[in-house]
Amino acid sequence: MSEYELPFxxxxxxxRARLRAQPEDFFVEEILGYEPDGAGEHAFVLVEKRxxxxxxxxxxxxxxxxxxxxxVGYAGMKDRHAxxxxxxxxxxxxxxxxxxxxxxHADVTLTALGRHSRKIKRGALRGNxxxxxxxxxEGERAExxxxxxxxxxxGVPNYFGEQRFGLGGNNVEQARAMFxxxxxxxxxRSILLSAARSHIFNGVLAxxxxxxxxxxxxxxxxxxxxxxxxxxxxxxxxDTLAERLGRFDIHPTGPLWGSGDTPAGGExxxxxxxxxxxxxxxxxxxxxxxxxxxxxxLRLKPADFAWRWLDDGALxxxxxxxxxxxxxxxxxxxxxxx
Numbered sequence: 001m002s003e004y005e006l007p008f009x010x011x012x013x014x015x016r017a018r019l020r021a022q023p024e025d026f027f028v029e030e031i032l033g034y035e036p037d038g039a040g041e042h043a044f045v046l047v048e049k050r051x052x053x054x055x056x057x058x059x060x061x062x063x064x065x066x067x068x069x070x071x072v073g074y075a076g077m078k079d080r081h082a083x084x085x086x087x088x089x090x091x092x093x094x095x096x097x098x099x100x101x102x103x104x105h106a107d108v109t110l111t112a113l114g115r116h117s118r119k120i121k122r123g124a125l126r127g128n129x130x131x132x133x134x135x136x137x138e139g140e141r142a143e144x145x146x147x148x149x150x151x152x153x154x155g156v157p158n159y160f161g162e163q164r165f166g167l168g169g170n171n172v173e174q175a176r177a178m179f180x181x182x183x184x185x186x187x188x189r190s191i192l193l194s195a196a197r198s199h200i201f202n203g204v205l206a207x208x209x210x211x212x213x214x215x216x217x218x219x220x221x222x223x224x225x226x227x228x229x230x231x232x233x234x235x236x237x238x239d240t241l242a243e244r245l246g247r248f249d250i251h252p253t254g255p256l257w258g259s260g261d262t263p264a265g266g267e268x269x270x271x272x273x274x275x276x277x278x279x280x281x282x283x284x285x286x287x288x289x290x291x292x293x294x295x296x297x298l299r300l301k302p303a304d305f306a307w308r309w310l311d312d313g314a315l316x317x318x319x320x321x322x323x324x325x326x327x328x329x330x331x332x333x334x335x336x337x338x
Contacts, residue, residue, distance in 0.1 A: 179285030220266025
């Protein structure tokens with residue numbers, strides 16, 4: 001099953017719409033989770049960009065500041081076809097900040113926030129806040145309201161988004177070729193390993209969505225703590241676990257495949273092993289690459305989830321997601337977009 005054919009939690013989307021009709025329709029604001037500490041050689045700079053690639057902006061910031069690109073840090077890549085806000089650190093040992101307002105690109109604005117003692121590392125963020133606008137909406141508004149309410153109450157399956165897999169999902173096939181011996185550079189290797197793990201995870205989650213168990217307990221479940229990479233289990237399901245599951249304190253998890261046996265038991269282990277065997281070349285390649293067995297939550301609860309219908313009939317949806325989650329996995333339950 002490709003990443004374009006994954007089952008839906010609540011049935012087919014009730015709407016058809018256009019997403020990203022203009023960059024302003026896809027607004028992303030990084031939730032870094034901390035402020036500059038006020039001292040150090042790293043300038044803490046708020047970067048707002050429109051229609052630009054994060055890595056390109058980082059290289060241009062380095063050129064503007066007269067430093068090597070490796071001395072610019074940011075927590076994560078942000079969508080190109082969007083308006084995004086995120087923080088960069090710019091290492092300026094013994095130097096004053098340049099005039100950020102003079103940055104020579106009209107679609108990028110830089111604002112100084114202070115100084116910090118450390119470079120921002122990839123992945124070092126709490127999450128992202130989204131404001132998305134769906135335009136040229138077709139479908140029944142009452143049905144859409146019901147779907148939006150269901151997402152607010154239950155969340156959505158925590159699939160890895162299509163962008164994880166490259167254009168047309170080609171990263172998975174490239175991973176298969178790499179595991180057969182094709183040489184790739186280090187950065188590309190990391191991307192392909194992630195795509196392979198994500199594909200197996202999505203396969204397990206798809207089975208559980210199809211069976212209606214993506215947000216409920218199965219025999220042998222491994223539970224993940226909300227907002228954490230910590231997990232525990234398996235253990236017998238009881239009233240305490242049911243209460244914690246109901247208030248989104250814990251979530252069922254699926255495998256990020258690697259060496260060793262899945263920690264799950266019973267029905268869950270049987271399912272995960274079956275999916276890993278189905279994609280045996282990917283599973284074996286991940287083991288050969290010495291990836292560890294890890295876990296990821298099967299369900300995703302958007303925080304501060306809200307929506308409103310605009311005067312022109314467009315639908316605006318706002319929510320926040322933790323790091324590693326995809327806005328497109330929320331949108332796909334609402335509308336088929338183009």
